[in-house]
Every structure is written in structure tokens, then in C-alpha cells.
Amino acid sequence: MGSSEIVIIGGGISGLSLAYFLMQKKPDLDLKIIEAEKRTGGKIITEEVSGFLCEGGVNGFLSNKTSTLSLANQLKIEPIKGSEQSKIRYILIDGKLIRVPENPLKFFLSPLLSFSGKIRMLREYFTPPLLEDIDETVYSFVSRRVGREFCEKLIDAMATGIYAGDPSKMSMKSCFPKVYWLEKKYGGLIRGLIAIKKEKKDAKTQPTGALMSFNNGMSELIRNLEVKLSNRIITDKRVLAIEKNNNFYTLHLIDGKTIDTERVVLACPAHEAAEILKELDGELSDILRTITYPPLSVVALGFKEKQIGFGTYLYGFLIPNREKRKVLGTLFDSSIFPNRAPEGYVLLRSMLGGRRNPELALLPDEELIITVLTELKPLLNIKGEPEFVKIFRWHQAIPQYELGHEEKLMRIEKKLQKFPGLYLTGNAYRGVSVNDCVENSLILSNKILNLS
Numbered sequence: 428m429g430s431s432e433i434v435i436i437g438g439g440i441s442g443l444s445l446a447y448f449l450m451q452k453k454p455d456l457d458l459k460i461i462e463a464e465k466r467t468g469g470k471i472i473t474e475e476v477s478g479f480l481c482e483g484g485v486n487g488f489l490s491n492k493t494s495t496l497s498l499a500n501q502l503k504i505e506p507i508k509g510s511e512q513s514k515i516r517y518i519l520i521d522g523k524l525i526r527v528p529e530n531p532l533k534f535f536l537s538p539l540l541s542f543s544g545k546i547r548m549l550r551e552y553f554t555p556p557l558l559e560d561i562d563e564t565v566y567s568f569v570s571r572r573v574g575r576e577f578c579e580k581l582i583d584a585m586a587t588g589i590y591a592g593d594p595s596k597m598s599m600k601s602c603f604p605k606v607y608w609l610e611k612k613y614g615g616l617i618r619g620l621i622a623i624k625k626e627k628k629d630a631k632t633q634p635t636g637a638l639m640s641f642n643n644g645m646s647e648l649i650r651n652l653e654v655k656l657s658n659r660i661i662t663d664k665r666v667l668a669i670e671k672n673n674n675f676y677t678l679h680l681i682d683g684k685t686i687d688t689e690r691v692v693l694a695c696p697a698h699e700a701a702e703i704l705k706e707l708d709g710e711l712s713d714i715l716r717t718i719t720y721p722p723l724s725v726v727a728l729g730f731k732e733k734q735i736g737f738g739t740y741l742y743g744f745l746i747p748n749r750e751k752r753k754v755l756g757t758l759f760d761s762s763i764f765p766n767r768a769p770e771g772y773v774l775l776r777s778m779l780g781g782r783r784n785p786e787l788a789l790l791p792d793e794e795l796i797i798t799v800l801t802e803l804k805p806l807l808n809i810k811g812e813p814e815f816v817k818i819f820r821w822h823q824a825i826p827q828y829e830l831g832h833e834e835k836l837m838r839i840e841k842k843l844q845k846f847p848g849l850y851l852t853g854n855a856y857r858g859v860s861v862n863d864c865v866e867n868s869l870i871l872s873n874k875i876l877n878l879s
Contacts, residue, residue: 431459433451434678436666436703438462439469441853443652445637446659446866451497451501457821459686461678463665463695467653470824470854471861473644476817478769479646481727482776483819485861486760491636495648495865499641502541502651502826509638513763517599517744518584519752524806539733540576547574552617556610562830565594565602572616584745590859591746591781591825596634601828638742645861647735669810671850676849690848690875694868696720697855698823704706711842714835720823720854722788723780726799727760729815730773731799736808739773744806753787754779754802774812777803784825792818825857850875856869 433605435442438460446460465838466472470484487509488495499506517524520539528534531675535545551573557563562573565586569578578594586594590602600607609619641647650854653660665681669691678686701715731740741756761768766776777799780788790798796816836856843849852871854864 430692431686431688433690433692434676434686435460435692435694436678437469437693437695438467438660439694439701439853439864440471440649440861441469441868442692443649443656444865445692445852445868445872446656447498447501447652448724448869449875450656450694452872453878457658457812460660461664461666461680461686461690462660462662463699464533465663467660467662468646468649470821471645471649472819473646474817477729477815478773479639479727479729479765479772479815480760480818481774481817481819482621482644482760483725483747485641485645486758486763486776487638488861489636490639492862494862494869495637499648502655503650504641504647504651506639507642507764509640509763512759513638513742515741517741518580519744519746519750522750532558540849542804543740544574544580545574548577550574551615554615556614558611560611562601563599563607564830565597567595568599568607569594570609571603572610578748579749580846583747583749584756587747587781588745590827591755591778592827592829594780596782596827596829598828598830598832601832607744618868624750629783638763642766648790648861653708666703669703670707671846674848690850692712692850692852692871694852694876695824696853697826699719701785702853708842710846710847711839714838714842715855717835718832719782719827719829720825721780721785723778723821723824724790724795725790725819725821726777726779726795727801727815727817728775728777728803728813728815729768730775730809732771732773732809735773737806739769743775748783752802753784753798755781757803775803780824788820788824788840789822825859828859 433456435446442460446458449456450459472483474481474858476482490496496506514528514529518527525539528537554572554604565582566578569582583594586592609616613619613622637815666678668679670677675687675689676691693703697715697718698720701712705712739762741757741765742758743756745756746752746754757777760776761774784850795818850871852867857867
């Protein structure tokens with residue numbers, strides 16, 4: 428297949444946005460994107476079936492970072508903001524769906540925490556900080572600072588919603604770095620939040636943190652990037668291995684062809700990068716393999732609005748592990764964004780599997796549907812059967828930033844120093860959100876072109 432100045436392996440949001448930024452800065456760049464699947468987009472996939480617009484993975488991004496909004500603006504696509512209903516969220520506590528209050532006063536009046544749990548949370552202000560810069564699990568950090576009840580009811584649910592992870596294994600420093608550094612910088616979380624509020628008081632604009640998407644779903648972002656990069660994308664071609672030949676890297680493809688390139692970026696999942704790099708550097712490959720990706724299944728269900736007795740004007744709910752349920756959480760997609768369901772219908776998406784119960788994600792279709800309906804029907808007072816069902820399976824879903832993740836990144840960086848022109852990017856390293864992926868691509872594009 429000849430040669431190229433730069434080859435990006437992986438056509439998910441990381442690879443596509445990186446290619447776009449590189450081409451914007453250097454339009455004459457000889458660049459190729461090689462994607463193993465028949466489609467680009469990675470974990471971003473939107474499918475329209477029977478009038479329901481279903482997200483198979485990511486359902487949006489937050490506006491509190493400018494990266495994705497800025498990219499959308501450059502592509503001339505208009506993001507849409509989640510409805511006011513998207514602020515209405517619930518957590519399952521002792522078998523009942525409890526609304527998460529939107530302000531501190533309502534929080535203290537709510538039944539989310541026991542009286543002793545609320546007192547323990549307030550004591551955080553007086554809890555001495557652990558000033559050493561050590562890696563600590565999310566469970567250990569939050570329990571130490573705010574109390575075990577707060578952690579097991581609220582943070583556990585949040586960790587489930589973002590990572591489908593297990594807080595007793597997740598690295599606080601890598602998963603929630605801003606919260607981790609509040610203790611180090613200000614001596615505590617409440618002290619830190621008060622200080623930040625004072626610092627921001629004079630700021631003219633503050634990020635809102637609103638949930639955003641696009642009229643035709645998150646795939647609209649992918650489709651527009653594809654249009655800009657169409658003649659540079661090669662799909663349905665798997666890279667098997669990389670070898671270094673003097674100042675070039677030779678990529679060996681599954682069809683027996685090779686590509687020589689000066690620079691190569693692996694923007695694919697860490698386990699795929701590990702396989703590609705095993706002949707080039709076995710130790711680097713072994714480190715990458717330790718970043719785990721548990722399976723996750725997304726079950727989309729369409730009901731008539733009148734079938735759901737609980738009501739439909741909400742974002743959804745999360746379920747902490749202490750409840751011993753099988754569903755991790757459910758989103759009311761049709762209440763969050765327009766055009767997600769036909770008039771008079773509701774689109775729900777439930778997640779199963781993740782770090783704690785990976786086997787549930789791998790249940791046969793019929794069992795998966797029965798499992799979800801068995802839990803949802805009493806919780807949401809659902810009458811009758813769904814009129815629409817769609818299952819999305821991810822055998823390796825969200826990368827887990829577990830204890831020691833930062834040390835892994837340092838070891839990876841050290842290994843890469845031996846290979847000038849070889850780069851790794853994607854959601855396995857420094858942030859799993861769309862915003863993180865786009866922002867990291869922008870940073871890497873400047874590094875590759877020596878602009879930073």
C-alpha cells in the first residue's frame with residue numbers, strides 16, 4: 428500500500444479528531460487512517476430503527492469543556508442542549524427511587540443519606556488531609572473524607588454511570604483528578620469548593636456543564652469528520668504488527684500488504700495496541716494489556732408513554748452495588764433529547780455488566796431482555812411489554828483506570844521514548860469522555876507537528 432508521512436490506527440473519535448486537527452494545521456500532510464471495523468466511530472454509534480434513534484454507546488458530552496463544542500463549531504454542526512428534564516436524576520436507595528436534589532439545602536432535607544450520614548459528610552470540613560501524593564482507591568478516598576455511606580450510596584452510583592467500574596479498584600487520582608487535588612491543594616473537599624467559588628466569583632463566564640448532543644445523535648459528529656477526511660480513511664483493514672526499519676515504521680496489514688510511515692499513532696483500544704506492538708516491544712505490550720475493558724450491554728426499550736406509571740420526565744436513574752440489582756442504570760433518552768422516539772413513545776436505555784458483573788453483559792438476548800424487564804417493571808410501574816427492543820453489546824467496553832494507572836502511564840511514556848514518531852492516544856489513558864478524547868487529540872496534534 429506504499430508509504431505515508433503519518434498513519435493513525437483506529438477510526439474512533441480520538442483517531443478522527445486527531446486526523447482533522449492535523450489536516451487543519453497542515454493541509455498537505457500525507458495522512459492515512461486505518462480502521463479494523465467496517466465503520467468508523469468506535470464506541471459512538473447511533474442507529475435509527477422504527478422511528479427510535481438509539482445510541483449504542485456514548486449519549487452525549489458536557490459543555491463544561493470547550494473541546495467538543497469547538498470541534499462542532501469548526502465542522503459547522505449545531506449541538507443541541509439536553510432538556511430541563513435532564514437535570515432530574517434518581518438513585519435507587521433501599522429499593523426506592525430517590526430524586527437527587529439540585530442544591531445543598533434540598534440535599535440535607537432529602538432521604539438519600541441517613542442523619543448520621545449527613546453529619547459525617549459535614550465533618551469532612553474538619554477531617555485532616557492526607558498530604559502525601561499517593562494513589563488511593565475511590566472507595567478509600569471518599570470513605571475517608573466524606574464517610575462510607577456517602578461513598579456506597581452516591582459515589583458508587585456515579586462510578587457505575589461513568590466507568591461501569593468498581594470504586595474499590597478504581598484509582599481516585601486517575602478517575603477523578605480534580606476532586607483528588609482539592610484535598611492536596613486546599614486541605615479538604617468542602618474547603619476547596621468554597622475557595623473555588625470565591626475564585627470564580629469575578630469570572631465573567633462559567634462553564635455550565637449542560638449535557639449536549641446533536642439532532643441526529645452523536646454519530647452526527649463522526650459523519651461530519653468522515654466527510655472532511657473521506658479520502659484518507661481505510662476501513663475493514665486490520666493492522667497486525669509494526670516493525671521499525673531505520674527511520675520508518677512498517678505496518679503489516681491482515682491482507683499481507685505493508686505501509687511504511689515516518690510516524691504512527693495507535694488510537695485504538697489498549698488491548699488492540701498491545702497486540703499490534705507485541706513484536707516491537709513485548710514489555711510495552713504487556714503494560715497495555717493490564718488496562719482492563721469489562722463487557723457491557725446496552726438494552727434499548729421503546730414503550731408507549733402511558734405504559735410507564737412512574738412518569739417519563741427525567742434523565743434516568745443509577746443503581747449502587749449495595750442494592751444487589753443486575754441493571755446498572757437506565758436513561759430516559761427520549762426525555763433528554765428530541766427526535767429519540769416517535770410521538771407518544773418513550774425510549775429507555777439500560778446498562779448491564781461492567782467491572783463487577785461482567786457475565787451479565789454476555790447473557791443471551793432473550794435472557795438479557797427478561798432480566799432488564801424484571802427489574803424495570805416494578806421500579807417504573809410499567810404495564811405490558813415493550814414495542815421496540817434493540818441490544819448493543821460491547822465485549823470490551825470502558826477502560827478501567829484502576830490503582831496504579833498513573834504509574835502505568837509513566838512506564839508507557841518511558842517505553843515510547845525509545846520509539847520517536849510512535850504515539851498512543853484514546854480513552855485508555857487520560858480520560859474516557861468524548862471531551863477528553865478530543866482535547867487529547869488536539870494536544871497530540873500540536874506535539875506531532877512540534878507546535879507546542
